[in-house]
Each structure stands twice: as C-alpha cells, then as structure tokens.
Amino acid sequence: MAPTYPKAGSGATGFDRALDVDRSWPDSLRGISSGAVVPGVSMEVYLPIAEMSVNALTIVGMGGVVGFLSGMFGVGGGFLITPLLMFVGVPAAVAVGTQANQLIAASVSGVLGHWRRNNVDVKMGLVLLAGGGLGSVLGIALFEQLQRLGQIDLTISLLYVLLLGAVGSSMLVESVAAMVRRRMPMVRGRLHRHTWMHGWPLKTRFPRSKLYISALLPFAIGTVGGVLVAVMGIGGGFLLVPAMIYLLGMPTALVAGTSLFQIVFTTAVVTLMQATVNHTVDVMLALLLLVGGVVGAQLGSRVGTRLRGEWARAMLAMLAMGVATALAVQLVETPVDPYSVTIGAPR
C-alpha cells in the first residue's frame, strides 16, 4: 500500500481520523509533500535517532541558507541551525547533538583555507583546545543533568537569548561606530590594553600572535567555548572571536583561523560524547544539513568578500538580535499548551 499522509479535513474513515489533528506548523515548514512532488518520488526522509520524518529539501535548504550566511559572515552558523531545527519539530537534544557533528565538517572546510594562508596560531589553538576539552566534559555532564530535570529546553533558550542578545548588541554598536569612524581620520591606538587578567601566572609566549600572556587566559576562554558547544550546539566562534580579540589581544587576521582550528577538535569531542552519553547524534540529519551547508558556505564566502567588514558585522548583529528576540518572546509569552510530554522519566 502506498504510504499516504492524510491531511486535515480529508474525509478519511476509520483510524485516519487519528491524524486529522495536525501540528500547527505551516505545511511548507513541515515539508508535507503535496502536489509539488512527483508521485513515487518521496522527499521524506526518516531520521533514525530523532525518530521522525522530515522533508529532505527543507533540511538541505535550511543548511544552505545558514551555510550561506556563515560563509558570508565567517561564523559557524550553529546559532541559527539549532533554533531552526527545534522549530521544525526536532527534539532540542537531538538538534544540539547533531549540530555538533555538522559543525566538525563546517569548521574543517573553513580552517583549511586559513591554514593555507598560514593564519592559524597552533600553540594558542592547543591551549584553547585544552580548555575546550575540559569545558565540553563539564558541558555534557550539565546537559545530561538538565535533561533529567526537564530544564534543557529552557536553558538552551535562555543561553541563546542572553548570549546572542549581548554579543549581537555590542557587535552592532561596534560596527556602527566603525562606519562612523571610517568618515573620520584614523587614530592608531595601542595594540591591546593591559588589564588585571594579564597578571595571571603561567606566562607563556605565543610567537605567532606576538603575545606574552598567561596561558590560563586562553584556557579559560576555551573552557567557556567547550561548555557552549555541549549545551547549545554552537561552535562558540560567536563568543570566542570577540574574546580572542578583546581579552587576549590577538591579531584579527589570526583569530578566525585559530578559533576554527580549536572548534574542529572541540566539536569532535562533543560529538563523540553526545553519541555515547546522550545518544542524540543523528547522522542522517547531519548529512542533510551538510549537503546544503557546504554549497551555501561557498556561495556565501564569495558574496562576503564583496561586502565591507562593518556592514557584514552589522547585518550579522541584527540577525543575532532577531533570533534572540524571537526566542525571548517565546519564553515570556503565555504558552498555548503549558504541558509537554517526554518519553522516559526523571531517574
């Protein structure tokens, strides 16, 4: 019997009525194949870990759009994918776990270009990575605990609102200031300011970045990044890049490559742990996202090179703040259905 998907209101008999109450998502987002699909060629793909079926084109398209944006702005784009996946009904935990897997590929292809241009500070990257390893172990434990308490969705949403809001607004201010400054004569300031953090012990030389700072500083930044990968499913480039520029004082040219270099390994560790501890990595979903993401990123980076830096940053900032606002509204808005059901139990 040909598999059919009864639509609301179709005068179905028998148990078909069971499906008449559909989710309130628009058909285009759910990707319910209607007339547009050639009969016999179903674009529905069953996700073995998420245990649901999605329209392949929807997910590939999603990966493509996010890949385009991330290629254009030079960020991982994880902060867009996780909310989008949750929006099409993928459980938050699977969205986060799968996103970590997807990010490996995205950052490997990104770091290659930077490597060729010798824009990776390997020593700094390794210190960040050591921190990232610790952070991801902490993050996975936190994730498991929150999932048990039923607060994982809230935590993910709250972290997104706080981080995207904060980073987005400060980036917007910075980029607007840069646009204004462009019209005025440049005043060359000091390379970087010395703060109390630079008095930390374990002073180490980072020749490639021309820095002599405490190794604990990049270690701490890496730790925060690792926690974010595990809990939010984002690469953390969003937070790492400004931290490396403003806290460490690294040369801007090295920042993107170095942060990508460490994200490759942090996401690999997180993927491994999400797969073993939480069973939330869906390779089928990751593959679909990658197909779109890879193509999108290449197109995006081509457009990005023609875009002025501060304009790109301002647009990215507004995008981040848009996502933060949408999630914030969801948090404070009275939910249509205050109840939620999870298989399993608080252990």
Next chain:
Amino acid sequence: MNGVRLLERGRRCGIPAFLIVLMVACGAATAAAQALVADLSSHLIAISTGFVGTEVVLFGAIDGPGEVAVVVTGPKGRVTVRKKESVGGIWMNRQSVAFDQVPSYYAVAVSSPLASLASPAVLTRHGIGVTHLPLVPAADQVVEAASLASFRAALIHEKQRDGLYGTGDGQVVFLGQRLFRTTISFPAAVATGAYSVGVFLIRDGDVVSAQTTPLIVNKIGLSAGISEVAQRQPALYGLAAVIGAFLIGWLAGSLLGRL
C-alpha cells in the same frame, strides 16, 4: 457461541448447567476462535528511510449478531508529563508527573458508538477507549487527584496531537452481516516494538469473545542499521560520525574552495 443459548439447549437435552459452564470454560479458546476471527493485512510495519507513516487493514468475521471493537496498543513505557508555569515572567517547567505503562500508541475502532456498546466498567476492564486507559502515575509520587486528572488529560492530548492516540473512535465497517474491516493508521513518529491488536466481540453490553493479534513495528535497512549501531556501539557510532564529518569537511574545503 452464545453461552445463554447453549445453556438453554443443554437444559433441553438434560445436561446439568454446571457441566455446560465447564464445557464453555474449557472450550473457550476454540469457541472464541469460531465466534470471532480477525487478521491484519500485514503483521510487520517496516520503517525504512522513506517512511512517512502507513496503514494496516484489519479484517475479520463474527459468527452471529454483535458489535466489534478493535483496540491497537503500542509498546508500553514510562512517560513524564511536565507543566510550565510562569516564574518571574519566564515560562519554565515546574510540576511533573511520571506515568507508568503508557502505551506509545493507542487507537480504537468500533462498529457503533462506544458509549452504546457497553457500560464504562466493562470498557475500563478491557481498556477500550482512550478515556478508559489505565494511566496511573508511577509509584513514589504524591499527586493530587485534581492535578492528576489534568496531567492525564494533557498526556492524552499531546499524544493525539502527534497522531499517536486516536481522536474519537475509528469505524469498523460491516460488509454484510458477518464480515467486517477497519483501517489502522500509523504516523511517521510511531515507536518501534511489539504492538497488540485486540479485537472484541460485544453482545448485549458484554464482551463475549476476544482475540489478540501481534503487530511488529521495526526499522529496516539504513535507518535500522544507524539506530542499532547508535544504541549498541555508541562509541563506534560517534567515532564514525566524527570521521565522516572530517572527510566531508575536508573534501568540501579542498574541492569547492578551488572552484
């Protein structure tokens, strides 16, 4: 066979009533098989990569007058229902109730409205109808009766929204006097495992015969392989996922980067 009719016939032939009761009880299996026969168009639902849900046809025959109820129950397990409350303006999960033995899938089809078939007590005893499901909270939980009812209703509502519990009752259609059929729909989100399809013959408000048919829902092919490796060899699965992503990223970076 109708027990009352049998008793009457027995009395006519001089057979003591208790013996007939004994005969009915002993021969219950064979008698039931004769009173009610039903089977499914397929005993296996295979979830392949392109799975979007499916339908299974149940057909059968009864030996005399009566109504038919079909109950499909999925594998049972523990389910937690959480309720969001506003805390300082933010909606977060506060109360939670865990239910034991909750069927992952549940649907009913009847040949005439459920309420007219039998008394609520009979329906509850056989678990016919969503409202007659024995959804009990797991032990070691103290739940008020009022909030328990709303949590139970929320569980049913949520399952119905996902298409996993039937809304209202499906229809068992009679083709003539004896033959009947019904269609059972399964959404794509259907859980894997052993399902049971119970068919009840109801006469004068009582279940006179019942038959249970198994139905297996299984992943096959690629999706079966993926989820099996993910569950049994999680470390291997994770490693493969990491290596695969590395390769794809490397390929993409070195091929597309030069275009």
